[in-house]
Amino acid sequence: MGLRLPSKVLEHILSFIDSNEDRNSVSLVCKSWFETERKTRKRVFVGNCYAVSPAAVAKRFPGMRSLTLKGKPHFADYNLVPDGWGGYAWPWIEAMAAKCPSLEEIRLKRMVVTDECLEKIAASFKDFKVLVLTSCEGFSTDGIAAIAATCRNLRVLELRECIVEDLGGDWLSYFPETSTSLVSLDFSCLDSEVKISDLERLVSRSPNLKSLKLNPAVTLDGLVSLLRRAPQLTELGTGSFAAQLKPEAFSKLSEAFSNCKQLQSLSGLWDVLPEYLPALYSVCPGLTSLNLSYATVRMPDLVELLRRCSKLQKLWVMDLIEDKGLEAVASYCKELRELRVFPSAPDLDEANIPLTEQGLVFVSKGCRKLESVLYFCVQFTNAALLTIARKRPNLKCFRLCVIEPFAPDYKTNEPLDKGFKAIAEGCKDLRRLSVSGLLSDKAFKYIGKHAKKVRMLSIAFAGDSDLMLHHLLSGCESLKKLEIRDCPFGDTALLEHAAKLETMRSLWMSSCFVSFGACKLLSQKMPRLNVEVIDEHPPETRPESSPVERIYIYRTVAGPRMDTPEFVWTIHKNPEIGVSHLAIK
Amino acid sequence: MGGLRLRVPLLSPCLFLAFHAPDNTSLSSFNPNFDAPLYIYISLPISLNSSTKLTKNKNNKNKNKNNSNKEHKKHTQEGNTKIDIDQKAMAYEKVNELNLKDTELCLGLPGRTEEIKEEQEVSCVKSNNKRQFEETREEEESTPPTKTQIVGWPPVRSSRKNNNSVSYVKVSMDGAPYLRKIDLKTYKNYPELLKALENMFKVTIGEYCEREGYKGSGFVPTYEDKDGDWMLVGDVPWDMFSSSCKRLRIMKGSDAPALDSSL
Numbered sequence: 001m002g003l004r005l006p007s008k009v010l011e012h013i014l015s016f017i018d019s020n021e022d023r024n025s026v027s028l029v030c031k032s033w034f035e036t037e038r039k040t041r042k043r044v045f046v047g048n049c050y051a052v053s054p055a056a057v058a059k060r061f062p063g064m065r066s067l068t069l070k071g072k073p074h075f076a077d078y079n080l081v082p083d084g085w086g087g088y089a090w091p092w093i094e095a096m097a098a099k100c101p102s103l104e105e106i107r108l109k110r111m112v113v114t115d116e117c118l119e120k121i122a123a124s125f126k127d128f129k130v131l132v133l134t135s136c137e138g139f140s141t142d143g144i145a146a147i148a149a150t151c152r153n154l155r156v157l158e159l160r161e162c163i164v165e166d167l168g169g170d171w172l173s174y175f176p177e178t179s180t181s182l183v184s185l186d187f188s189c190l191d192s193e194v195k196i197s198d199l200e201r202l203v204s205r206s207p208n209l210k211s212l213k214l215n216p217a218v219t220l221d222g223l224v225s226l227l228r229r230a231p232q233l234t235e236l237g238t239g240s241f242a243a244q245l246k247p248e249a250f251s252k253l254s255e256a257f258s259n260c261k262q263l264q265s266l267s268g269l270w271d272v273l274p275e276y277l278p279a280l281y282s283v284c285p286g287l288t289s290l291n292l293s294y295a296t297v298r299m300p301d302l303v304e305l306l307r308r309c310s311k312l313q314k315l316w317v318m319d320l321i322e323d324k325g326l327e328a329v330a331s332y333c334k335e336l337r338e339l340r341v342f343p344s345a346p347d348l349d350e351a352n353i354p355l356t357e358q359g360l361v362f363v364s365k366g367c368r369k370l371e372s373v374l375y376f377c378v379q380f381t382n383a384a385l386l387t388i389a390r391k392r393p394n395l396k397c398f399r400l401c402v403i404e405p406f407a408p409d410y411k412t413n414e415p416l417d418k419g420f421k422a423i424a425e426g427c428k429d430l431r432r433l434s435v436s437g438l439l440s441d442k443a444f445k446y447i448g449k450h451a452k453k454v455r456m457l458s459i460a461f462a463g464d465s466d467l468m469l470h471h472l473l474s475g476c477e478s479l480k481k482l483e484i485r486d487c488p489f490g491d492t493a494l495l496e497h498a499a500k501l502e503t504m505r506s507l508w509m510s511s512c513f514v515s516f517g518a519c520k521l522l523s524q525k526m527p528r529l530n531v532e533v534i535d536e537h538p539p540e541t542r543p544e545s546s547p548v549e550r551i552y553i554y555r556t557v558a559g560p561r562m563d564t565p566e567f568v569w570t571i572h573k574n575p576e577i578g579v580s581h582l583a584i585k
Numbered sequence: 586m587g588g589l590r591l592r593v594p595l596l597s598p599c600l601f602l603a604f605h606a607p608d609n610t611s612l613s614s615f616n617p618n619f620d621a622p623l624y625i626y627i628s629l630p631i632s633l634n635s636s637t638k639l640t641k642n643k644n645n646k647n648k649n650k651n652n653s654n655k656e657h658k659k660h661t662q663e664g665n666t667k668i669d670i671d672q673k674a675m676a677y678e679k680v681n682e683l684n685l686k687d688t689e690l691c692l693g694l695p696g697r698t699e700e701i702k703e704e705q706e707v708s709c710v711k712s713n714n715k716r717q718f719e720e721t722r723e724e725e726e727s728t729p730p731t732k733t734q735i736v737g738w739p740p741v742r743s744s745r746k747n748n749n750s751v752s753y754v755k756v757s758m759d760g761a762p763y764l765r766k767i768d769l770k771t772y773k774n775y776p777e778l779l780k781a782l783e784n785m786f787k788v789t790i791g792e793y794c795e796r797e798g799y800k801g802s803g804f805v806p807t808y809e810d811k812d813g814d815w816m817l818v819g820d821v822p823w824d825m826f827s828s829s830c831k832r833l834r835i836m837k838g839s840d841a842p843a844l845d846s847s848l
Contacts, residue, residue, distance in 0.1 A: 078737035161744055189744075293745070296770055342745060345753070376739060403739045460738070485737070 010036045020045050039063055046070070047505050049087060049111065050530065053558040054095035064100045066130070067092070071111035073508045073552055074458075075483055077135060080510055080550070082534065084565040087111045089136075090120075097124035105130035105156075112136070118143030122150035129181075130156040140165035141190065149174040158186035158213075169194035169217075175202050184211035188237050188268065193217040196225070203229045213237025216270045220249060227256035235289075236260070238268035245275045258282035267291035274301040284308035288335075291316040293342050299325040307332045313369075314338040319355040319376065326359035330366025338372040339363055343403060357384035364388040372397040379403075379410045380437055385419025389426035398423055399434035405461040405486075408438040415439055421446035424454075431478075434458040441467040448475025456481040466493040473497035483508040490514030490547070498526050502555050510534075510550035517544035519551060523571035530556050531571040532564070539569055758786045758804075758835040769827045775819055782806060782835065790835070793819035803838035 005013075014037060017023055027037040042065040046052060049071045058064075071087025073080075089111045096103050103125045113136045121128060128151045141164060147157065148171060172194040175182075182202065187194070196218070203209060209230055214223065218239030227233070243249070253276070257263075263283045272295045287309050292302065293316040302321050306312070312333040319341055321329075329336065341360075344353060357380045364370060370392050380402050388395075408415055416437040424430065424447045433454050435443070439462040447457075448471035455478050462468065470493040472482065482504065490513040494501075501507055501522075516539040523531040533539050534550040560570040756765045765785055772778040779790050791802030798817055799805055806818040810829045818826070818833070 075737065075740075077742050078740045079743065080737045161742065343739060343741060376741070401739055405735070405738070458740075460740070 004032065007032065007036050011040055014040050018043070042066060044068070048554050048556075049089075049092065050558060050561050051505070051554060051556045054092040055099075056558070057092075058095040058099035062100060064096070064103055066105035066107070067096060067100075067103060068107040068109075069111060070109045073483065073506065074110075074481070075485065075508055075510070076110055080485065082565075082567060085534070085568060086561065086563055086565070088563060089113045089117050093117045093120050093124075097121075101125060102127065104128055105132075107132040107134075108136055109134040110136065112138040113143075114138050115140055115143035115146070119146045122146045125151075127153055129153055132156060132158045132160070133162050134158075134160040135162065137163035141167045141169075141171040141192070144187075145171035145174040148172070148179075149176065152176070152179060153181050154179065155181050155208075156184040157182075158184060159189050160186060162189050164190055166191045168192050172202065173198045177201075177205070180205050181208065182206040183208045184235075185209070186211070186213035186237065188213040188215050190215045191217065196222045200225055200229060206230075207232075209233065211235035211265075214239040214268060216240040216268075219243060220253060220276075224249075224252050224256045227260055231259045232262055233260055234262050235265040236263055236267070238266070238270075238272075240270050241268075241272035241276050242270070245273060250276065250279060253279040254282065261286070263287070265289035265291075269295040271295075272297060274298070277301055277305050280305065281308055285310060287312055289314040293318055293340065296320065296344070303328040309333055311335055316340040316342070318342050318344040319353045320344050321359070322354045323356055323359040323362065324354070326355075327362040327366075330362040334367060335369060336363065336367040337369050339367075339370065340374040341376060342374075343376040357381055360384065361387050364391045369394075371395055374399045374401075374434075376401045376403060379407045380416060380419070381409045381411050382414065382416055382419035382422075383409075383411070385416065386422045389419075389422035393426045394429065395423070395427040396429050397432040398427065398430060399432065399458070400436055401434065402437035405436075406438045415443065417443040417446070421450075424450040428453070430454050432456045435462060436460060438462075440464050441471065444468040444471040448472050451476055453478050455479065457483070459484045459487060461486045463487045463489065465489050466491070469493035470496065473500045479503075480505045482506075484512060485509070486511040488513055491518035494518060495521055495525070498522055498529075501529055501553055502526060504555065506552065506554035508550070508552050513547045514551055515545045516540075516542065516548050519548060519571050520544075522553070524573060527573055528555055528557065529553055530560055533569040533571065534567055535569065536567055754808075754830055754832050756782065756785070756833040756835070758788070759837040761786060767833075769830060772827075774823050775826075778818075779806065782833075786835065788835070795820075805836045805838060806833060807836055808833045 010033065014023070014026065017026065020041075020043065023037055023041055027034045038060050040063060041061050042063065044057060044061050044064050044066065045068045046057060047070050049069050069089070069092060071089075072085060075081060076085070087110060089108055093106075097120055101124065104127050106121060106128075107130070111133075113133060118139055121131070128147075131147060131151075131154075136159075139162075144157070144159070144164075147154065169190075169192040172187075175198075179202075183206075185202075192215075194215075194217070199218075199222070203212070203226055210233060212226065212230060212233055212235070214226075214237055216239055218226075220239070220241065220243045223239055227236075257279055260283060263286060266280070266283065266287055266289070269292060274297050277297065284305065285308060288311055290306075290309060290312055291314075292305075295302075296318070298320055299322045302317065302325050306315075306325070306329055310332060313335050315329065315333065315336060315338070317325075317340070321341065326341075329339075339360075341355065355377060357377060360373065360375050360377070361384050364387065371394055373395065374397075377400070380400065385400075402416075409419070416435075417440055420435055420439065420443045423433070430451055431453055433447070433451060433456070435447070435458070441464045444463060444467070447454075451457075454476055457472065457476065457479060459482075466489040468487065469484075469489055472479070473493060474497060479500075484507075487509075490509065494514060495518055516533070519531050519533055519539070523529065530553065532552045533548045534552065535548050539548055560572075564570060753766045753768050756767055767781065767785070769778070772781065775793060779793075782788075783790055788804050789802050790804045790806055791799045794800060798819075807815050808818050808826070808830045809815055809832045811831065815834070
């Protein structure tokens with residue numbers, strides 16, 4: 001061997017490398033680089049908690065300070081993954097508690113977290129600082145109380161859209177009087193009322209508090225008193241804004257907001273009455289992020305608010321904003337980078353909201369920095385998509401949900417192939433794409449060919465045949481996550497491109513035509529893929545050619561998982577064994 | 586390419602279009618035989634399978650209702666599927682190749698034949714739901730099987746769906762020919778709501794009185810609450826009413842049962 005870099009020198013060099021992708025590359029160079037890298041990695045990210053075993057991760061990165069894990073497939077957000085599917089945090093917490101006592105930060109997404117997990121975290125990591133749970137479930141407010149009570153240096157406690165068993169608001173009083181380290185608190189998803197005096201005291205003794213997101217149970221009066229105690233806030237999630245308007249209350253609210261000179265992000269605003277919006281005018285010029293997606297406010301009031309937000313970069317709003325409102329956004333919010341427009345009445349077929357494709361076209365034309373879009377709309381046109389692609393080639397994330405399945409271009413009756421072709425071709429930096437509307441196999445030919453940087457692709461009610469999947473799996477060089485529902489194909493393309501699946505994190509297919517026979521073949525062919533079938537009935541009781549309800553395929557070095565419920569069947573590599581769900585009974 | 590050539594009397598363009606699916610390229614292979622000016626020769630186009638797959642659009646109210654262009658599609662539940670792997674191989678067949686099915690002559694438009702149905706299952710719905718996409722539902726009030734019945738669609742988190750944000754409720758009035766819909770959130774109190782109803786149906790409802798309801802007007806506004814019970818409008822505070830009201834019915838005084846009989 002030639003010259004060798006002393007490990008201290010290498011360590012020093014590596015301390016400048018934060019990106020995990022780069023660190024992964026570093027660890028492949030040679031054994032000593034692997035060793036040095038693993039001992040110095042502080043932030044560990046595991047995109048699929050079943051891709052690798054907790055013990056292996058804990059062993060490899062003993063110096064871990066921050067762990068981020070993701071569990072269930074993304075479509076779990078839309079109730080496509082039955083309860084009990086998996087994604088348990090416990091094995092990870094247990095393994096880290098044993099091997100990585102210096103762990104300070106845990107971020108979990110779509111995982112099942114129990115009170116036991118939370119208690120274990122509180123008990124095991126002496127310097128625990130950050131807990132962020134996104135779309136998690138399985139715990140109660142007792143678990144939160146344990147964290148609050150025990151973690152003396154807790155800085156961040158955020159519960160984002162979790163399903164929590166709410167046993168009351170007492171958990172808040174468990175923060176000891178000595179705790180002064182809080183920087184961010186988000187309990188917006190809890191239902192129960194917390195004692196406002198406890199909250200006031202907590203806020204008063206937390207000089208570093210920058211982000212506070214309240215739950216709807218906090219009243220306007222409560223909000224005012226909290227704002228008075230924390231004028232340094234940069235992020236605020238209000239409580240409910242629905243109280244009856246009294247002139248005195250209004251002026252107090254106005255005043256409280258005008259004292260928050262550093263406020264950059266505003267959210268919450270549940271059921272906000274339009275009469276209250278003027279109280280926010282003073283903070284508008286400084287806002288970079290505004291989440292109005294729970295505010296049932298009509299277009300004129302929205303425009304009155306938004307025209308004051310000249311620095312706005314991120315806007316989440318409901319379709320109540322209408323095309324006209326988006327036209328206003330396009331002219332006033334020139335810094336806009338991210339736009340999300342949610343449907344106000346997703347279950348109502350006859351809701352007549354004047355939001356069409358034109359709204360998005362306005363914003364695409366007017367907001368030069370626009371790079372991320374999520375747009376729900378009843379129907380769309382190719383022409384609009386072409387304009388959007390032409391005007392905004394810098395788009396990184398484009399998620400269009402045409403609410404009507406199979407809806408063609410409503411002006412020409414053609415499929416939306418041409419439109420999505422333009423998006424794929426024109427937006428060369430596109431990382432995430434969701435398609436909808438009437439789409440033929442051709443659309444996917446274009447996407448496969450041109451969407452070279454797309455990492456995540458979501459498809460529903462589209463395509464004609466296996467060609468669709470064939471195009472995607474033979475193209476899309478950067479594809480990591482593919483999720484498909486209700487598309488009429490499966491087997492042929494899947495088997496043909498089995499090798500591609502190992503280059504991806506996961507593939508989800510539901511209500512498609514993937515047969516049990518194909519699943520078996522795939523599993524036997526690809527030893528490092530877990531092929532899981534989610535089906536009410538054991539797949540073996542039906543003919544091999546009959547389609548299975550849902551499949552979830554992911555690459556893993558951990559082998560089949562041991563915690564599958566009754567309705568999840570892991571296809572064995574050994575054809576003789578067939579199918580089982582290896583559940584520990 | 587191959588194909589069945591039909592000798593067909595030259596009729597209106599509709600017949601011509603009937604055998605033409607949107608991206609069918611067989612039209613370019615159409616070869617008029619000028620020796621027989623009274624007839625045209627039509628090559629039967631792409632297999633009926635793929636042609637019916639192209640336009641899956643169901644019930645799109647904006648779609649041109651030209652029947653000759655519409656196609657039927659029957660969707661059945663998963664339990665019925667008898668998917669044949671061979672038939673899936675057809676997906677790779679070139680558009681103009683025919684299989685035996687195509688040589689069968691049949692009356693009517695492509696896609697109507699019952700034999701086709703087993704080949705085009707697209708299970709759009711969780712098992713147990715049968716769905717039919719048919720072209721004939723025109724009226725607004727009929728309830729076609731739509732997105733409200735599809736699991737997980739549109740892809741919006743439950744926390745957003747439970748939003749009783751835009752609370753449109755149906756309003757019926759005894760004797761009126763059709764129902765109306767109003768958004769309760771646009772009203773802040775009972776007087777506003779009652780005024781709007783009076784304007785909408787051109788009636789006078791009168792004022793609410795705790796003891797006797799709406800006296801003298803002949804019309805009684807009632808509503809169905811979350812529990813399915815029919816209640817008199819006005820008894821509970823406005824907020825409570827607007828969040829629990831599922832639909833409204835303005836009853837004619839003579840039909841409304843006596844309100845104070847139980848008191």
